[in-house]
Structures are given as structure tokens and as C-alpha cells.
Amino acid sequence: MAGRDTEIERKLAEAGVAPEVTEAALEIDAILQGLRRRMRTRELGQQAIRALDLDLDQAELDVLVAVWAPVKEFGADPGQETMVSTIAQRLGIDPSRASRLVGTLIGKGLLRRAVSQQDARRTLVELTDSGLELIRAVRSYKFLLLGEFLSGWSRDEIAAFLPLLARFSTWVEDAGATPSSRLAAEIEALRRGLHTPAD
Numbered sequence: 001m002a003g004r005d006t007e008i009e010r011k012l013a014e015a016g017v018a019p020e021v022t023e024a025a026l027e028i029d030a031i032l033q034g035l036r037r038r039m040r041t042r043e044l045g046q047q048a049i050r051a052l053d054l055d056l057d058q059a060e061l062d063v064l065v066a067v068w069a070p071v072k073e074f075g076a077d078p079g080q081e082t083m084v085s086t087i088a089q090r091l092g093i094d095p096s097r098a099s100r101l102v103g104t105l106i107g108k109g110l111l112r113r114a115v116s117q118q119d120a121r122r123t124l125v126e127l128t129d130s131g132l133e134l135i136r137a138v139r140s141y142k143f144l145l146l147g148e149f150l151s152g153w154s155r156d157e158i159a160a161f162l163p164l165l166a167r168f169s170t171w172v173e174d175a176g177a178t179p180s181s182r183l184a185a186e187i188e189a190l191r192r193g194l195h196t197p198a199d
Contacts, residue, residue: 015186028168048141054134055108061138063101064110066090067127068135081116081124110134 005026012022045061048054054061066074066087074090088098102125105111110131116122127135150158 011186015183044142044145045138047145048138051141052137054138056134060101060105060108062091063087063098063105064127064131064135064138067111067125067131068139070139081118081122082126083122083124087125105131 008026009019009022012025013019017025043058045065046058049056049058049061056064067082069080069082069090080086084099084102085095087102088095091098102111106113109128112126112128114124114126116124153161
């Protein structure tokens with residue numbers, strides 16, 4: 001079992017990655033994969049849906065949050081108008097999927113369509129009073145739990161963790177999605193190795 005990552009360690013060493021960085025990368029990946037699997041069933045939004053007995057699924061809740069547009073999450077201007085395309089962009093989903101979800105939530109009385117005050121040709125999406133009440137309840141639930149958990153952390157731990165988490169969260173956009181040119185040869189060799197015809 002000990003040798004399972006030997007190949008990875010060798011490849012990273014050949015690419016000039018220090019052994020301690022390779023070890024950290026393996027540890028981070030293991031933590032993230034475990035977190036991803038746990039969050040599929042224990043994500044705070046899903047817990048809130050169950051605890052508050054809501055007639056919603058996670059995708060619908062995501063749309064409601066995108067309409068509410070928390071500034072810390074989306075950096076949205078509180079006065080910005082929200083259209084279906086805005087929701088799709090905020091959630092990184094296809095506009096047609098966003099439109100279907102909005103239609104479902106309108107049917108549930110949680111969203112409504114409105115006309116833009118800036119451009120009468122635009123159709124906006126807004127929370128109804130019921131939708132606003134639901135979002136406030138879900139966010140209160142979520143942050144009560146998260147706040148209770150973080151209360152066990154020291155101020156120094158929180159102060160150290162937040163900037164590092166923010167920095168790490170940019171990895172997919174900055175480096176993960178587009179490998180550096182320095183790694184191009186290694187990645188091309190991996191690709192060729194997978195597509196070599198059998199003898």
C-alpha cells in the first residue's frame with residue numbers, strides 16, 4: 001500500500017516539485033475528496049432543507065440564494081437587477097436549466113417575474129415574501145451551525161485560516177483549470193501514454 005503514490009511522487013519530482021510540496025498536495029487532495037463525499041449528503045443547505053421541512057431540492061435552494069445574492073458570496077451590488085441570465089452566471093449553470101428552475105420556484109410561490117425599472121424590455125426575477133422568509137430561515141440555520149463550530153476556534157486560528165482558504169479557493173481558476181507552460185511536456189506525455197495503440 002505504501003507505494004501507491006510512488007509514481008505521482010516521481011512525476012512531480014521530475015517536474016521540479018519539492019517532496020514536501022508533493023506530500024502537501026497529496027494530503028490536501030485526500031482531505032478535499034473526503035470533504036466532497038461528506039458534503040454530498042451533509043451539506044448545510046441540505047441539512048437546512050431537512051431540518052426546516054422545506055419542499056425544495058438543493059438546486060432550487062441554490063437559485064434562491066443566487067437571487068438573494070449574498071455580497072460575500074457573489075460580490076453583487078445590492079441594487080443590481082437579477083435576470084435568469086444573472087442566476088445562470090452566478091451559479092455557473094446553463095441558462096436553460098436556470099430558466100426551468102426559476103419556473104419551478106415561481107410555481108412554488110417563492111419567486112416572481114417583474115419588469116425592470118431601468119429597461120422595460122428586461123424581465124427580472126425577484127423573491128416573493130415567502131421566498132425571502134425561506135432564505136432568511138435557511139441562512140440563519142446555516143450560520144447558527146457554522147458559528148457554533150467556529151466558536152471552538154481561536155481568533156488566531158480563524159485569522160490564519162480565512163486568507164489561506166481564500167487563496168487556495170482561486171486554484172481552480174488560476175492554475176488548476178489551465179496548467180502552466182512549464183508542465184505542458186509532462187501533461188502531453190500523459191495524454192500520449194493513454195492514447196498509444198495496442199501492439
